Amino acid sequence: MIVLYGMTDSGNCYKPRLLLAKLGIPFTHVEVSSHTGDTRKPEFVAKNPNAMVPLLELDDGRRIAESNAILLYLAEQTRFLPTDRYQRGLAYQWLFFEQYSHEPYIAVRKALLTFPERAKDATPERLAQTLERGNKALGVMNRRLAEAPFFAGDALSVADIALYAYTHDAEKGGFQIDAYPAVATWLKRVEADPGHVRIDWLPG
Template structure:
């Protein structure tokens, strides 16, 4: 399989982390939005949404969107709960991550760290992303005060999805020490077998 990837993207880190945990060999192709590569005609022909990650299967079929890739890769493994209710919780948190978490925590970090995004870092945008990102962290912290992971008692795709941008949230100005249950959960995620940091890429 081929993973079209951007090394510093949390969304791209998600499938890279899961494939490593599952021992799935893959070829990694760097396609950076920083340099405009995601908007080049040859890539847009493969993914009209002009974003990464995208997974190309051995038979040539393709899957875009990070959490859809996670669900495809994780099917039939320990990373998708077998219990129907817990599986629904995993989906719930995947949707939460893309709607209520990533647009604020990831975007604020990008505004503050990527030079090409600096023009968009208005005081209003930074204030909005800080407020809503902290709201998302608060929701997570409340859940994790009573639960070790997000979907049942075991690590799942929901934890991978939420870890991807939460673990680096401080680079966006979020104070994780204000969310002790989240901080403890980050350590549990990192202790799970086969964990690799976002900087890791296959040889």
């Protein structure tokens, strides 16, 4: 059985759990938390020298790190990765957007406000910057979702799973989702897709 190393409260770790649940693929979850220093312990660094989660370990011992890379691996030959070349390119586009223009602000601002160990970094300047750039990302998403039901077109894809992970609880970081009606509607659309599970879901 494959093993997913991750933190239950991490959006990046939620992404592969959500896709695995939708695909009905059995897996073992191993909690490895950066809050407690688990990701920096030698036994985990031996598995992932970058000392980060999530990390997917296959049946044969091979491993894949980085949340969106794991999504692409799992989505191969499923409905979550478009077969149309252009739509697949759009899915890749939004995966890069999520990691470069979305997660560093929306996820980081939530972490600054909710994780005690990050409080020292929650300077007024950092909070203002993450709020401004996070709202810019939500605005870009809102414009796209006013044109199409999902980021790669008419069907839910890995791009939606990646962007959902930190957007669905962005209000914990002080973002007003109601100000972006297309995003708010899209969140409900993603949640209505078969096999959806919440961020605190773990395999039984």
